[in-house]
Amino acid sequence: NAGVTQTPKFQVLKTGQSMTLQCAQDMNHNSMYWYRQDPGMGLRLIYYSASEGTTDKGEVPNGYNVSRLNKREFSLRLESAAPSQTSVYFCASSVRTKPATNEKLFFGSGTQLSVL
Amino acid sequence: DQQVKQNSPSLSVQEGRISILNCDYTNSMFDYFLWYKKYPAEGPTFLISISSIKDKNEDGRFTVFLNKSAKHLSLHIVPSQPGDSAVYFCAASAKGAQKLVFGQGTRLTINP
Numbered sequence: 001n002a003g004v005t006q007t008p009k010f011q012v013l014k015t016g017q018s019m020t021l022q023c024a025q026d027m028n029h030n031s032m033y034w035y036r037q038d039p040g041m042g043l044r045l046i047y048y049s050a051s052e053g054t055t056d057k058g059e060v061p062n063g064y065n066v067s068r069l070n071k072r073e074f075s076l077r078l079e080s081a082a083p084s085q086t087s088v089y090f091c092a093s094s095v096r097t098k099p100a101t102n103e104k105l106f107f108g109s110g111t112q113l114s115v116l
Numbered sequence: 117d118q119q120v121k122q123n124s125p126s127l128s129v130q131e132g133r134i135s136i137l138n139c140d141y142t143n144s145m146f147d148y149f150l151w152y153k154k155y156p157a158e159g160p161t162f163l164i165s166i167s168s169i170k171d172k173n174e175d176g177r178f179t180v181f182l183n184k185s186a187k188h189l190s191l192h193i194v195p196s197q198p199g200d201s202a203v204y205f206c207a208a209s210a211k212g213a214q215k216l217v218f219g220q221g222t223r224l225t226i227n228p
Contacts, residue, residue, distance in 0.1 A: 004159070033215075035218075040125070040220055041220060042120075042122075042205060042218040042219050042220040042221055043160070043205060043207075043218040044218070045215055045216075045217075048215060058215065090159050090160070092159075103148075103209060103216065104150065104162050104165070105152075105160075105162070105216060106162075107152075107159030107160045107161070108159050109157065109158050109159045110157070110158070110159055
């Protein structure tokens with residue numbers, strides 16, 4: 001009963017390095033999301049994908065790219081990491097494709113990223 | 117522009133007493149509200165939700181109250197237990213929107 005799986009759990013990068021955070025869900029959910037959590041800021045949406053083949057920007061998309069590889073997988077890429085991207089990153093998924101007012105998210109356990 | 121605000125970063129409550137966590141919002145288009153609970157090194161997990169057509173929703177020890185005129189919601193935990201120690205996030209969504217907007221979180225500590 002894996003739910004939402006994120007890899008890696010921890011990562012340290014140097015400024016300018018690139019990396020991809022992986023996320024996979026086994027609940028046959030249509031929508032997937034990437035959030036970042038920073039102290040005093042709560043969870044802020046980076047990108048989301050309402051269905052396979054579509055992606056949209058959230059609140060804080062600058063410096064990131066995403067790929068919805070298939071229905072199960074949604075990756076987040078940092079092309080040139082910056083110290084401001086030090087954060088905890090959470091992937092999430094939900095059932096519906098259509099906008100819905102009762103959307104419940106299921107989260108992965110997070111990736112703690114430090115950019116030096 | 118923080119549309120969902122949790123003004124108390126932390127709250128400490130004695131075991132067995134009531135815990136009350138508060139959340140304010142500014143967007144009048146929000147019509148669905150959720151509370152998530154987060155333990156260290158884990159992702160947030162859904163706790164309870166409420167639609168704007170209601171003013172109260174209960175689930176066991178957890179009750180959420182919604183005051184639309186004040187744009188305020190609160191989560192009551194009665195009685196509080198040590199396992200309730202966690203960070204609690206409130207979140208809101210607007211009709212027709214795909215996305216949830218989260219508050220900053222409140223760290224609840226239950227003291228024995």
